[in-house]
Amino acid sequence: MRRYLPTLLLLVLALNTGWFVVYSGDLGLRGLLSRNPAEVSRVFHNDGILANVGIALHMIAGAVLTFGAPLQALPIVRRRWPGLHRRFGYGLFVLAVATGSGGLVYITVSGTIGGWWMSLWFAIYGAAMIWTAVNTVYFALAKDLRRHFAWAVRLVVLAVGSWIYRMHYAIWFAATGGVASNEEFTGLFDQVQVVAFFVPYLLIAEIVLRWRAGRPRPTPA
Numbered sequence: 001m002r003r004y005l006p007t008l009l010l011l012v013l014a015l016n017t018g019w020f021v022v023y024s025g026d027l028g029l030r031g032l033l034s035r036n037p038a039e040v041s042r043v044f045h046n047d048g049i050l051a052n053v054g055i056a057l058h059m060i061a062g063a064v065l066t067f068g069a070p071l072q073a074l075p076i077v078r079r080r081w082p083g084l085h086r087r088f089g090y091g092l093f094v095l096a097v098a099t100g101s102g103g104l105v106y107i108t109v110s111g112t113i114g115g116w117w118m119s120l121w122f123a124i125y126g127a128a129m130i131w132t133a134v135n136t137v138y139f140a141l142a143k144d145l146r147r148h149f150a151w152a153v154r155l156v157v158l159a160v161g162s163w164i165y166r167m168h169y170a171i172w173f174a175a176t177g178g179v180a181s182n183e184e185f186t187g188l189f190d191q192v193q194v195v196a197f198f199v200p201y202l203l204i205a206e207i208v209l210r211w212r213a214g215r216p217r218p219t220p221a
């Protein structure tokens with residue numbers, strides 16, 4: 001049973017992101033195609049083509065990435081279909097770079113609703129996503145599978161980070177009705193959230209990776 005636990009967890013994770021994947025892809029497409037993008041969402045502006053294209057593309061690329069990254073990490077795909085894993089891996093690399101870059105363009109041109117603190121942490125999140133994707137592919141090409149695995153774990157954490165952000169809000173609002181959060185995203189909860197949706201999960205991933213690396217390996221008979 002323990003053998004199938006990673007597969008089970010990754011499938012449950014991918015399926016749970018479904019609602020956000022549809023929401024994000026749909027919003028991005030509508031923002032891109034609308035003649036009046038400001039009506040679609042407050043993140044689009046009628047006079048900001050660069051920011052609109054950046055944020056719309058990041059939503060569409062990010063949607064596929066959120067769903068695709070946990071599936072790409074499935075042990076059965078890695079072991080049984082290495083060719084598929086390789087091709088899909090390049091696709092996810094492009095999606096991760098597009099998601100991070102689109103978000104960074106938007107932050108540079110428009111800023112974020114929550115001001116400099118939110119912009120700073122979202123920019124760190126975007127840069128981390130690009131850096132992680134580059135390293136994942138780099139170590140795969142270098143055939144350093146230990147490092148490739150470690151960077152891939154970090155990339156999966158970041159890929160589902162945007163969904164985690166919304167889940168934290170959903171749980172917090174269900175539990176407290178939205179204490180310390182406001183429409184400008186400047187409440188204490190909002191300010192903690194821009195760090196809490198990815199930094200603690202990256203730290204947990206680091207602890208697990210170190211524990212894994214320190215485990216004694218079975219010696220061949």
Ligand code: HEM
Binds near residue numbers: 062107127
């Ligand atoms: C991982 C996949 C991602 C998905 C699916 C995604 C999706 C979305 C969606 C749907 C929105 C619109 C707000 C909403 O209606 O909730 C949004 C906003 C935004 N995202 Fe992402 N995102 C992802 C990753 C990123 C990354 C890596 C960055 C960092 C560069 C980023 C930066 C932003 C910014 C700056 C906004 C606008 C914030 C504001 O002012 O309200 N996103 N994202």
